Amino acid sequence: MKRATILIGDGKENSRRRLKELLTRSGYLVEAEAGNGPELLRRARTMYPDLVIMDSGLEGGSVPEIAGIIEGDGLSSVLVLVQGSLDRIPAEVAHIQKPYTEETLLAVIEVLLLYQSRLTSIQRQVTSLKDSLKSRKLIEKAKGILMKNLGIDEAAAYRTMQKESMNRSISMKDLALAVITAFGDQD
């Protein structure tokens, strides 16, 4: 299995080093570290790590906002390590409070990564379903245009399109688009 990549965001060099040491020892790949908010954003955008672990004391921007940008733009998942009051961290941002035991942190990371991989596969399915729904609609439309313009029935229109798509080595969707463009948007 591929080692999960992690980006650490913490202003204090000591705690960065300690966290990196723990994560590396536990089999993760700490790809980079950032000492402030803007740097964390820049790093996250260039490496798309599997997980960003950031300290709640990170400077250079509001922590919930930075977490929101990283997750909202689909760059990575975020885990915030909270020092002191939990009030500042909204419920939708994954976080644990300090102090924590090593076991807790590692368990939380594993759970986050697990759910992230499930989410990713669901998202992939949604995208592919949306795609096929879209091509289905286009094909239906093109079929309708052919039936009307050539005076043929549905099965014949479909066969015509299938044949043309194979003859031209283009997908049914592209063929449908070509038909729609050629005959104009009639309705």
Place this chain on the structure above:
Amino acid sequence: MKDKKSEIINKVKENDVRFLRLQFTDIGGIMKNLAVPISQLDKVLNGEIMFDGSSINGFVDISESDMYLVPDLNTFVIFPWRSANGKVARLICDIYLPDGTPFPGCPRNNLKRVLQEAHDLGYTMNVGPEAEFFLFLSDEKGHATTQTQDEAGYFDLAPIDLGENARRDMDLTLEEMGFEIEASHHEVAPGQHEIDFKYGDALQVADAIMTFKLVVRSIAQRHGLHASFMPKPLFGINGSGMHTHQSLFKDGQNAFYDPNGPDQLSDTARYYMGGILKHARSFAAITNPTVNSYKRLVPGYEAPVNIAWSGANRSCLVRVPAKRGASTRIEVRNPDPTCNPYLAMAVMLIAGLDGIKNKIEPPPPVDRNIYKMEESERMALGIGSLPGNLLEALHELDKNELVKSALGSHIYERFSTGKLVEWDEYNIQVTPWEVTSYLTKF
């Protein structure tokens, strides 16, 4: 009107918009926001939202502080980026006085007034801006630096250009908001970028410029970068301008195009240009309104200094791009992105209209590099130069009643008072250059 309102109400419901930002631009060209919760939507749409005008710099005296924000319903747009408190939409507003009259200190109202003058002559103004900006790194406090990524030593990362990525994200966001992006590219200087969007009606484009700056800054921030529209952030490196293409249309036709005219330009185009060149020294304070603006307007960095025009020569104030037909236009090259676009368009338009009304012939085109001419040659050709600094520009503006009329007395007074203070503040500073040059020498 009613349809527009219900359309907005529907969009707000469909997208679960939580906040509305009511935007307007102050005289200094800074966008101001009043954020109201969506529960106030009806009041907003009916123009019943009041604010305290005296809290806005240079707007009004304390005695006349109650103002109304009347939204332009065509400007409704939902910000595509995610924010912590749910979706946010905006409306650009005009400012009205409690008696229901347009507030003369509102730059947007003022531009409408000047556009009406053009309209009375049968003209509509089209504008296409080309705004340049720098993307700098933000530091550990989230503050801007003047460091670009190119010099920041990102050797440990994959060869990804953070700036290019951010700009692509800006393009996509702008497109989602209805902009048509015509060009988007890296500029001459390291970290410098340019995004051009499609020309349009002057008022719409002035709105679009304000929106554009907001989007560029917001997206840069999301990338850990800081976008700056400062005209000359770094000595010795090309500055950022906002070349402004402009043309007049009459009866749906481009009034600058005449297939039988010299260079296929119409009299209208030549006279408009004549007016621009005549008044350029006076409107510079508006199109180049900061101390720093004049550090960009120096020879040698593709910024215009000389008041002349040409077909291709980029050292001139006005260039006439080769395209003809409906695309016939002139490009005024001195404005920079710190200008208030509403005011900048008003003054350039009034200058051009003066040219048309009084048939001001522009001098012959100058097709040589003016930077390389001797002072005496320039004198012989009657090529003047733009003001050398903000103070000179303000004096020139003060002498020109026509250009002042494009601002109205309210805006002019506030503008010049504020800018003189800005100049004085600058003038009493002891700069690093002075220390380096004089400290040990004397």
